[in-house]
Amino acid sequence: MAQYDYDLFVIGAGSGGVRAARLAAMSGARVAVAEEHRVGGTCVIRGCVPKKFMVYASEFSKHFKTAETYGWSVGETRFDWPAFLAEKDKEIARLSGIYVRNLQNAGAELAHGKARLIDAHTVEIEGVGTKTADKILIATGGRPWMPKDLPGVEYAISSNEAFHLERLPKSIVIAGGGYIAVEFAGIFNGLGVDVTLVHRGPNVLRGFDDDVRSHLAEELEKRGIKVVLGCQHKSIEKTAGGLTSHLTDGHHVESDVVMFCLGREPYVEGLGLETAGVELTERGAVKVDDYSRTSVENIWAVGDVTDRINLTPVAIREGAAFAQTEFYGQRTSFDHEMVASAVFSQPPVGSVGLTEADARKQYGKVDIYLARLKPMKYAFGGDERSLLKLIVDAETERVLGCHVVGPDAPEMIQMAAIAIKMGVTKSQWDSTCAVHPTLAEELVTMREKHVPMAMGQVA
Secondary structure (H helix, E strand, O other): OOOOOEEEEEEOOOHHHHHHHHHHHHOOOOEEEEEOOOOOHHHHHHOHHHHHHHHHHHHHHHHHHHHHHOOOOOOOOOOOHHHHHHHHHHHHHHHHHHHHHHHHHHOOEEEEOOEEEEEOOEEEEOOOEEEEEEEEEEOOOEEEOOOOOOOOHHHOEOHHHHOOOOOOOOEEEEEOOOHHHHHHHHHHHHOOOEEEEEEOOOOOOOOOOHHHHHHHHHHHHHOOOEEEEOOOEEEEEEEOOEEEEEEOOOOEEEEOEEEEOOOEEEOOOOOOHHHHOOOEOOOOOEOOOOOOEOOOOOEEEOHHHHOOOOOHHHHHHHHHHHHHHHHOOOOOOOOOOOOOEEEOOOOOEEEEEOOHHHHHHHHOOEEEEEEEEOOHHHOOOOOOOEEEEEEEEOOOOEEEEEEEEOOOHHHHHHHHHHHHHOOOEHHHHHOOOOOOOOOHHHHHOOOOOOOOOOOOOOO
C-alpha cells in the first residue's frame, strides 16, 4: 500500500471543510487543512455571521421608532459605523480563533496558503511545499460573481467589500434580487442610507414562493427602499460627486456606492482540478455523487463548491457525512430534501418545502392556506404586514411547504421544518395547540382554504 504524508488533506477551512477535518482527525487519521485566507470561510469571515451582526445593528432604527409608540422618549440617536466595525471585527477574529483551536485540538494540522492539486494524491501549498494524501477533500466554497465585461464594473463592490467600507455611504445602488441583495438593502436602509435595489427579473427572491416574493417587495418599498425591477446595469460612470448607474431602461441613478449581488460561483480557479481529472458540471461546480465523491475515486468535495444547496448547515452536514463514511465505516449521505432556509431581509423570510407553483406541478391539486396580518408588536403604529402560507397535498393532506414573512420568521421555520420533514399532515398540524399571543400561532389556526383572485379582480 502506498504511503502518504496524510490520510486526508482538506483544501479550504470553511464550515464544511473544518467539520470534515475535525471528525476525521478525531478518528485517529492524519489530517491536514490548507486555507489561503482566514480560517472560518465565507460564513464566519465575510458572510452569515458578520451579515447577521449588520442586520442587528440596522434593526435598531426601527426599534427606536416603535419604542416611541409604546411611550418611550428615545431622543436623538446616532450610529457610529467605525465603532460597529471594530466590534464586529473583534468578534469575527474570536470565532476564527475558535475554528483554529478546534482543528488543533482534534489533531489536525493547518497550513496557511493556497493549495492546488498536482495529481490525484499530491497537493502543492503556496509557501509551504508539496504534500501527499490518501484522500483529498475540496471545500473551497464560492465567491461573488461580477459581470467582468460591464463598463465601469471596477468601480463597484461585492458583498465581500461591504463588510469593510471605511465610511457609511449616504446612498447606494444594489444590483440583484437574491437573498444577499435584499438583506443588504435592508441593512443599509436601516442604517440611514438611501437605497435603490435594481433587479433584472420581474420580482425579488427568484426560487421562493410567489406570494413571498411579492409580499417582501411591498414591505421593502414601505421602508423607503426604491425597488427597480425589469432592468439592469448598462454601465457605471465615475463622476465628481460619486457614481452614476446607467440602466437598461434609460434611467440613471446617482450614488456613493454601487454594490453587485448577482449570485455566487463555485471557487474552483487555480485548484488544479483538471490536472487531477476532477470533472465539473455545466455551471462550473465540482461534480459529485450522493456521497460527495468526485469523478476521481479518492477525491471528494462538499459545500458551495459543489453548488447543491449553498447553505452553511448543509456544507457542515455534507462534511460530516463524508467523514462518517470514509473514517468511521458508517456509510452516510446527506438528504437534501426539505432543507429550511432563512432570508434575513427586513422583514425576514423563513421557508421550507415546495413553493405553490412547484407543488402544483408535482402533485396537481393542492390546498393553500394563507394569512396576511399586522404583527402585534406594531399594533400602535406602522403599517407592516406579515404573511404566513401553508401548501398542502389535497389528496393525502401532507404539508408540502411552509412560508413565513414577518418578525422571527427564521426562528419559526426551524421548528416547522421538523414536522414537515417528518411528513406531517394538515390535521396533525392543526391538532397542535396554539401559543398565544404569538405570530406563530397563526400557522396552526388557519382553517379556511385560500382561493386565488381571478384575473382582473380587485382585492
